Amino acid sequence: MRLVSRAGKPVEVGGAEGLEGGRFERLLLPHLSAGFTLAMYLTGNTADAEDAVQEAILRAVRYFPTLRDDDARGWFLTIVRRVCFTAYRTDRPQGSSMISIDAVGPQLVDNREQPDLAAERLQVQQRVRAAVDQLPPLLREAIVLRELQSCSYAEVAAVTEVPIGTVMSRLSRARARLAVLLHDVVDFGEVV
């Protein structure tokens, strides 16, 4: 799991643990970056993603009393997603505002590798990004939640507000599309 964790520990509000503010910090703030990552993949740019997370936090504060302790991440991601899809219309047909993932991708190539091998890995990474980039938004969010954010099928279903069967079908369609583009460099098991 490669979720980025917050740099610091949540700061309790003046030792007011047990107050709603402290509960919010403890439950919700650790998932801010997960929400931001989802927003980045849905809106395609930092400014909209930040706005979406801000809006999501405002809504989260408002509806916070309805949150149970055990499901903060899914609950917050659901709000982020709703904001993205309503306010930023990320469900438009083709990802015209899609993220230019190339610009921000991590450089995971080990310098000690042989040059040709390093170049090959870099090329594979670029192809994977481009392939995910081309997915329709609903398929892309399903595969990002599942594979990148390590959500269970049930969590993906909760966040995207569809039945689990729909999630399975979206994931398999996403995998099939990716397989067409990436089968020579990624192992898709029996999906192909």
Next chain:
Amino acid sequence: MSERPPLGEAMREALPVYEASPSLQAWAREEARKLDFESLPPREAPIRSMRSRVWRFSQWPIAAGLLVAAAAGWGAGLLRPGARITSSTNATTSELVDAHVRSLLPGHLLDIESSDRHTVKPWFAGKTDIAPVVVDLADKGFPLLGGRLDYVDGHTAAALAYGRRGHTINLFVWRTVPGEPGAGSFAVRGYSLLHWSSNGLSSWAVSDAALSELEAFRDAYVH
């Protein structure tokens, strides 16, 4: 090339995850703190007021003058028989002036004090369905002071406060309803009002500054 990674591994290796910026995290923490004050009556919550910035001692005489003027206006309107406001435009403009005067009472001008539009705009988003355009116009001589929620003439209004050479301009924004007066300028009890509409939102600028100042403000705000 012989060892192909499974999809999850390939994606985790290729796709970035992002970290929320420190300012976003700090802002979220700030918002979380408000939860602890929500059970208190709204006006007693320790909201930041503009007192320190707007209400210097030198301005108290102005405030007193405004209050006297407002009281005189109210008195005249209420006590004189037959002087009741009849036209809906007059009612609206009169209420706008009342709201403007009320906002100048100490601690009433701003619920959110900031010249940063990125702070002010989302503040409204959580409290009303109106999303006013929030811009700092300091470079054009109208610094953004902040915003507040107001209730004017039956509308929930987003109010933005701007400064102008010692004057305060209140910009009230609400959802346009059928039958509202068209764009235009008004003078009520010594105050200037300027009205325009766009994108389904009705905007009213109110100030004791001259009408020409309001027009300059509108032009700066709209562009």
